[in-house]
Amino acid sequence: MKKRKVELVVISDVHLGTYGCHAKELLQYLSSIKPKTLILNGDIIDIWQFRKSYFPKAHLKVIRKILDFAAKGTKVYYMTGNHDEMLRKFSDTGIGNISILDKLVLDLDGKKAWVFHGDVFDVSVQHSKWIAKLGGLGYDYLILMNRLVNWCLKKTGRPPYSFSKKIKASVKKAVSYISDFEDTATDLAIQKKYDYVICGHIHEPKILMRTAKDGSTLYLNSGDWVENLTALEYHRKRWKLYRFDEHQPQPEEDLFDMDALLDRQYFNLELDGLLN
Structure with missing residues (x-):
């Protein structure tokens, strides 16, 4: 299979080592x-729920694939998240083409991209980790049950159904949390004069332009490989939200061309030069 060349790929919330992880699809x-740069934006290995008795070959193959990328010249940034927070003791270290970081600022064609997982905005993670861990365990089993139900639906020719998406959409606090997360991330990015803010954590893939009186920023969330099976791709000054489809593994959708927007004067972005 011919490989697509991509300048930058961002994936997050893979949760290797859990029942809900779609490792085969990710592989x-x-x-x-063939990415020039690969950003693993947190919760790649789920250390919170790691079990010695459960780490399938497909999960190990994903790790091998990432190491293979690095060995062949791809720059790999591993951004730590809450489920792999144990790696934060190794922050700002690197081996070959692999770097472990808590946050990252990249220069993309003269525009600044601010990258971090996003759990810093989550009060439950910061102050009540046992509640967050319990919720993570419950979420994992919910996804496992959902996969069984969807297998049955597929056999009967019916479309898949997402329990967690239904819950998120019906619970006001969940909807409010996602909105608050996006508002906080974009407000901070505008204050810091970043053109792009790239997060994960909330399992809600999105590309959204946010404009305020102090400027504008593009909010990007890479989603996850538990429910949505999404990634962010940046190539030739364009952002794309990739959604995996087993019947069409390389879809073109959700293209976002920043320069085209500037040319049409839809937004007036204030650039702050190159990285300090």
């Missing part, structure tokens, strides 16, 4: 691309 996606 298929990674095998279809």
